[in-house]
Amino acid sequence: MVDILSVVFRRFGSQLHASGDIKLSSQPESSTLVVGDENINRSLLLLTAITAASEMGYKVLFFTQNQIQSLPVTVQDSPVSLKPDSLKKIRFVYPKTLEELLEDVASLHELVPETAPLPSLLIVDGVERYVCVQDRPQHDSQSTAAHIVALLHDTAAFLKARSEKSQQPPCKVIVSYQPEWEGRGGDMFAPDSVLLVLERYLQVRCNLHKVINRAGAQNEWLLCLSGPGLQGDGSGNGEKCVGMQWRVVMQPNGALEFRPESAPKEESLQVQHSDCGNET
Template sequence: MGMKVIFFTQTQIQSLPVSLQKCVPSLSPQCLKKIKFSYPRTVEELLQQVASLHESTNTSPTPPSLIIVDRLEGYLRGPRDGSHSGFHPGEQSCAAHLSALLCDSAAFLTHLLKQRSSSSAPCRLIASFQSEGDTGQTSHEASATDPILDVLDRYFQVRCTLDRDRSYEAAAAGLQEAWHIYFSETAITEASSTKDHEDRPGVAQEWQLLIFPDGLMEFRLV
């Protein structure tokens, strides 16, 4: 789409996902040059690199239109040794600090984009997070047992929850994987009354993500 993207992750990306290679076989190297991959190892390094997005060297000539942070839990969890595992002390405060900085950076970049072109879309922000005890819980169960998700929900407008479909039907269909996708629609429900929300059909949506053995992906509205 021609947008500039900044992608933060701890894991070095060696190649394009198979699904992307198959869906967009004509993807040009020039498009990939729009994506800047950064590999901060610790939450301190991530905070420093996100804060540097405000510097002119990172916003010229074109500011990023999308910020992606892969696997937030990898930055928030402390080192594991024996019986000590999970998130380190102060993880909720750290999650709040990081989320606030990410949202502030996206707002700052949106302002720059609007200055340079009134028709520019805002800078979007996507972060992924996997609960440590993720065993196919529903989104309500996960939010009730994971205090980090409660913190993230205060800063991110919409939560997208993926639940693995391990049913017989999914296996019988010959799928490699099947997922249910739910959106919290936090921003919509806060901006309108409950009645208005109920009167708007199709607002609360559920999707299915089907992954076939050859790597192809298909999304279906439920």
């Protein structure tokens, strides 16, 4: 996702900022965990899927419970034209239950003909909807989360082996997760056991923190990248996110705008968590 984000920032970044100069990279086998509110998570994942399909030619599988009704406003308002054929590269799959999600992912290799273009990106939107269900014990939620991401990795490895024969990009995995503290009244400082499990499998973490702006601005988030799978962060340490932050602003019409941030200004804003790289 990190290389795709470079394209997203360049395409949808503010014209007043030098977002076009941003270049990010990750290890080829890196997968990404997007952590934040489910609504902003989904918006970012949709932009990533559309950008991967339209700008990079990737075939994308997008797993989500909720029906996708229309293109994001950000894409509709973009001055860059979107080729209609590129949307055909995205396949939306709507598993309603954990069992359906596991079956869809596990049977993916059976649905891919030898001569068909292989998926280069697997996206699971809102994994908490499949893991953190009512009355499920905590230890069961942890094992379920591990099961999902392990299966995704196995599937991506299978697709990677197949892609090497056809000289296609290796398959990447993106999973989004809304922690208990985001919109559910949980304690933001309490350890999230499911999040800890997901982090073991997903080498890059993309945090989206709601910004509390004293000037009264609404709908702003701080996007922060960290993790051992990240390269080119300028610090030599992928665990840190200094210099790897962006302000994500949602315009009144719902469009997202990305603005590079060197570091959050403490005198003008606050975020919900003080440590981008290790909140739990």
